[in-house]
Structure formats: structure tokens, C-alpha cells
Amino acid sequence: MRRVEGVAYFPGCSLKDSARSFEISASYVMETLGIPLIELERWNCCGTVFSLTDDDLMHHIASVRNLVRAQEMGAERLIALCSMCYNTLRRVADRINTHAEDRTKINEFMDQETDYEGNVTVGHLLDLLRDEVGWDRVMDAVVRPLEGLGVATYYGCTLVRPRASGIDDPERPTVMADAVESVGATPVMFPFQTECCGSYHVVDRRDLSIERSYRVLRSARVAGAQVVATACPLCQFNLEQAQTEGPGDEAPLVLYFTELLALALGWDGTGSEPSKRILAMCRTPVEGGT
Amino acid sequence: MDEPKMTQIFIMGKAYDVPVGLTIMDAMEYAGYRFIRGAGCRSGFCGACGTVYRKAGEYRLEFALACQEMVEEGMYLTQLPFTPAPRADYVLDELDPSENVLLQYYPAIARCVSCNTCTKACPQDIEVMDYIQAALRGDVQRVAELSFDCIQCGLCSMRCPADIKHYHLAQMARRLHSVSASPTPSHLKERLQEIEAGTFDDDLDELVRMDLEGLKKRYASRTIEQESEGSQ
Numbered sequence: 266m267r268r269v270e271g272v273a274y275f276p277g278c279s280l281k282d283s284a285r286s287f288e289i290s291a292s293y294v295m296e297t298l299g300i301p302l303i304e305l306e307r308w309n310c311c312g313t314v315f316s317l318t319d320d321d322l323m324h325h326i327a328s329v330r331n332l333v334r335a336q337e338m339g340a341e342r343l344i345a346l347c348s349m350c351y352n353t354l355r356r357v358a359d360r361i362n363t364h365a366e367d368r369t370k371i372n373e374f375m376d377q378e379t380d381y382e383g384n385v386t387v388g389h390l391l392d393l394l395r396d397e398v399g400w401d402r403v404m405d406a407v408v409r410p411l412e413g414l415g416v417a418t419y420y421g422c423t424l425v426r427p428r429a430s431g432i433d434d435p436e437r438p439t440v441m442a443d444a445v446e447s448v449g450a451t452p453v454m455f456p457f458q459t460e461c462c463g464s465y466h467v468v469d470r471r472d473l474s475i476e477r478s479y480r481v482l483r484s485a486r487v488a489g490a491q492v493v494a495t496a497c498p499l500c501q502f503n504l505e506q507a508q509t510e511g512p513g514d515e516a517p518l519v520l521y522f523t524e525l526l527a528l529a530l531g532w533d534g535t536g537s538e539p540s541k542r543i544l545a546m547c548r549t550p551v552e553g554g555t
Numbered sequence: 556m557d558e559p560k561m562t563q564i565f566i567m568g569k570a571y572d573v574p575v576g577l578t579i580m581d582a583m584e585y586a587g588y589r590f591i592r593g594a595g596c597r598s599g600f601c602g603a604c605g606t607v608y609r610k611a612g613e614y615r616l617e618f619a620l621a622c623q624e625m626v627e628e629g630m631y632l633t634q635l636p637f638t639p640a641p642r643a644d645y646v647l648d649e650l651d652p653s654e655n656v657l658l659q660y661y662p663a664i665a666r667c668v669s670c671n672t673c674t675k676a677c678p679q680d681i682e683v684m685d686y687i688q689a690a691l692r693g694d695v696q697r698v699a700e701l702s703f704d705c706i707q708c709g710l711c712s713m714r715c716p717a718d719i720k721h722y723h724l725a726q727m728a729r730r731l732h733s734v735s736a737s738p739t740p741s742h743l744k745e746r747l748q749e750i751e752a753g754t755f756d757d758d759l760d761e762l763v764r765m766d767l768e769g770l771k772k773r774y775a776s777r778t779i780e781q782e783s784e785g786s787q
Contacts, residue, residue: 278692309669309688327669
């Protein structure tokens with residue numbers, strides 16, 4: 266295993282606002298494992314959506330600026346947590362790192378600023394844990410195994426698609442299941458794990474995103490899950506909306522996968538209601554926990 | 556006395572010979588322009604005299620305050636003394652800073668593509684784009700701190716391809732930050748109480764009754780508070 270002292274980390278806007286618990290729990294996990302997340306000193310929005318128009322380099326500039334910040338820190342790799350940010354940053358990096366002409370064009374537009382040299386790669390916390398930290402090391406750090414907890418691992422779209430930038434098989438991903446298994450929970454496979462939650466349709470077609478997200482929750486419940494684990498603030502938001510507004514009964518709890526890992530590693534969950542309920546659901550009694 | 560050394564500049568496209576070493580504002584007045592609006596403190600603080608110019612042989616447009624920037628040979632320039640940018644209406648005490656009110660009142664910030672053109676237009680060298688990005692994530696304190704030197708000239712908003720109203724948003728953030736996060740200064744509270752209690756009424760009445768000569772004498776003999784004696 267390669268020794269890692271800490272990793273350059275891009276939070277993204279949601280993690281500083283609506284998805285605070287995603288960041289707090291992930292930081293707790295990585296501190297506990299001895300690989301702290303080192304936040305970029307300056308960062309801007311990732312760009313939110315990767316532009317699919319070939320010549321639309323303007324909409325890649327936001328991501329490139331973040332890669333420049335990582336470069337200024339001396340980091341060769343940047344880790345994201347939010348699936349949307351990951352997807353956007355990763356696809357921009359893949360394109361700009363390999364297309365010198367595009368890179369020149371963007372550098373010339375940025376003009377009197379630091380050039381991007383094209384050497385920063387983008388990863389997600391899940392593939393960092395799987396490929397470099399290893400599940401064994403996570404397992405060794407567990408103080409409260411989440412035994413008896415059925416967790417449906419929900420990937421949504423942007424973590425695994427398109428194939429070239431996904432962190433796992435786009436049809437049958439297993440990385441999140443391995444993550445929750447390493448902390449003692451029981452991963453629950455369900456057919457909607459890579460279905461779309463409705464995404465930004467929540468803004469103008471709320472009915473549509475509620476319906477889609479409700480189907481995800483129902484499928485997870487039917488498969489026997491008590492909890493749905495997510496990796497995206499927008500999926501999380503839409504599933505929570507479906508939980509409270511949809512026709513749901515006994516809907517599973519929805520949490521970021523990092524919250525589950527952190528709870529197993531001793532985090533107190535900042536006293537949130539879902540974390541208390543999760544600990545109550547586990548077979549093992551809650552020990553310690555400040 | 557020697558004739559002053561002259562240089563040629565172009566004001567709104569028309570050539571003028573002006574003495575070397577003048578600011579843009581002084582050079583324009585030398586050339587015969589009279590500022591009825593678009594000039595204020597003449598010291599780089601009020602933000603009334605935004606200027607856009609291009610140096611000879613360059614392609615870039617540059618931005619400055621006319622009262623601060625010196626003329627150069629072959630400079631093309633014009634004044635942008637006012638930005639007709641709309642400002643949001645809000646009642647400060649009724650806002651909840653824990654919500655992202657900046658985004659609610661200035662939703663155009665969500666259109667920022669991080670081009671950084673605003674930063675390059677700022678005559679105060681403020682990291683304008685960085686504070687817009689901080690606003691997107693609801694970090695009022697960071698917006699207030701980064702924008703502290705803003706003088707509201709509006710050049711950032713004049714250049715923005717996303718039509719963001721940076722300077723108005725930044726002002727809102729500084730106000731929010733000061734009412735929600737900054738401590739209430741105790742000396743201000745005390746002074747307001749003194750004023751209400753009429754502590755200074757007699758002194759003020761005396762000044763009101765004083766004739767012009769008396770006022771001048773009083774002004775000339777006043778004690779100027781040294782920095783070392785200041786409240787800090």
C-alpha cells in the first residue's frame with residue numbers, strides 16, 4: 266500500500282451549505298484513517314455540469330481553475346466527494362490533460378494568470394479508499410460495527426457514468442457496497458441503484474423528480490434496506506423530498522455513505538436524528554460516542 | 556519657466572496634447588472637460604470616476620480611477636462614471652443570514668462561469684470572482700472580507716458576461732456581516748447614550764452661535780488626535 270500523507274480535496278458549494286454532514290463525516294473518516302483531506306485554499310464552483318458541446322471550452326474554465334489551485338499546492342491529484350463535482354472535474358481533467366490544443370486555448374483566455382500544465386488527475390473518495398487505502402484498513406478502524414443494518418447503496422448517474430470517467434462498472438457497481446460492508450453493515454442490492462433521481466428537474470418538474478426518487482426508495486425498501494446510502498447532495502435532496510412528500514410509508518433513511526462509515530468509526534453524528542436511529546437499528550449496543 | 560513636456564492622448568477618440576504627469580482626470584480638465592458628475596473625492600476613495608482605457612499598441616482594455624491613473628503617450632480613454640445596475644431591495648434586520656440570502660437576492664451569481672473578467676476590471680485589485688464564488692456557497696463573512704476595499708465603481712458589473720451585480724451584492728454581504736457577526740462596538744453605544752442624554756448640547760449651541768471669525772480661530776487651534784491617542 267502506498268503511504269499517503271493527506272489528499273488535496275475539492276469540497277464544492279453544496280458541501281459548505283446544504284450538505285455539511287457529507288463533508289464533516291468524510292473529514293472524520295479520513296482523519297481517523299490518518300489521511301486528512303486538505304481543502305484547496307481557493308476554489309470556485311466546479312462548473313456543475315460538464316458541457317457536452319465540443320467547442321464550448323468556456324464552460325470548462327471553472328474546473329480548470331480548480332486544477333490550477335491543486336497544481337499550486339503541489340498536488341498531482343484532486344479528490345472530490347460530491348458526485349456532480351467529481352463528474353465535472355474528472356471529465357474536464359481527462360479532456361484538458363490530453364488535448365494540448367484545448368489547454369493552450371484556455372490558458373490563453375486566462376491570459377495574465379497561472380497556466381494549467383495538464384498534470385492533475387481527479388479522483389473520488391470511494392476509489393481512493395478502494396484502490397489505495399484498502400477496505401482492510403477501514404475495517405481495522407471500526408469501533409462500532411453497523412451489524413444488522415441493511416444498506417441499499419444508491420449510485421445515481423454521475424458517479425458511474427459515462428464509463429470512461431465512472432469509478433466503477435456503470436451497470437453493476439460494487440464499490441459502495443464494499444465500503445458499507447467494511448464497516449459491518451449488510452449491503453442490499455436493488456435494481457434502482459443506478460437509476461436517475463430526477464436531478465435538476467426538481468426545480469421545474471418537482472412531480473417528476475419526486476416520482477423517480479420515490480421509486481428508488483420503494484425499490485430499496487422492497488429489497489429489505491433500512492437505509493439508502495448516497496454520494497451526491499442532489500440525489501440526497503431529491504430522495505429526502507420523496508421521503509417527506511411522496512406517498513411513502515416506512516421509507517428507508519437516506520444518508521451519505523460517509524456518514525455510515527464515520528458512525529462506525531466512532532463519530533457522534535453531531536447528534537442528528539438519523540444517526541441516532543441508525544445506531545439504534547444496529548445489533549451491537551452503542552459504545553462510548555461523545 | 557520651461558514649457559511643460561507634453562504628451563498626446565485620445566479622449567473619446569479625439570486627440571489632445573496634455574502635460575506629462577497628470578492624472579486622467581486632471582488631463583481631461585486641462586483639455587477642457589468639466590466634471591459636473593463623475594468626480595468626487597479625487598483621492599481614490601469614492602469610486603465616482605471609473606475609466607476604461609487602452610495603451611498604445613496594446614489590445615487589452617484596462618480599468619482604473621481617473622483621479623489615480625496617470626496619462627501615457629497614445630492612451631485611448633473614456634469615462635464610465637455610472638453603472639446602471641439594479642440593486643436589490645431588502646430590510647437588513649428581517650434577513651436570516653443562515654439562509655443563502657445573497658443567492659436569493661442576486662440569483663444571477665449562479666450564472667458565474669469563473670471567467671475572472673470581473674477581477675481583471677477591478678481598480679482596487681479585489682479578488683472579485685473569488686467573492687462571487689464565496690457568495691454562491693453562502694459564505695457571507697468571506698464575501699465581506701474579500702470585498703472590504705470595494706468603492707462601488709461598478710466596473711466589475713460593467714464587464715461581467717453573466718450580468719452579475721457584484722458590487723451591490725458585496726455591499727449587502729458587508730452589511731449582513733456587520734449586523735450578524737461583528738460585535739457591537741461599546742464606544743458607539745456609550746457615545747449614543749451621551750448624545751441622547753444631552754451631554755454635548757451646550758458645546759454644540761456655542762458653535763452654532765459663534766461668528767465666522769470665531770469659528771476659524773477655533774478650527775485653527777483645534778487639537779488633532781494622534782494615532783497613538785486613538786481608541787485602538
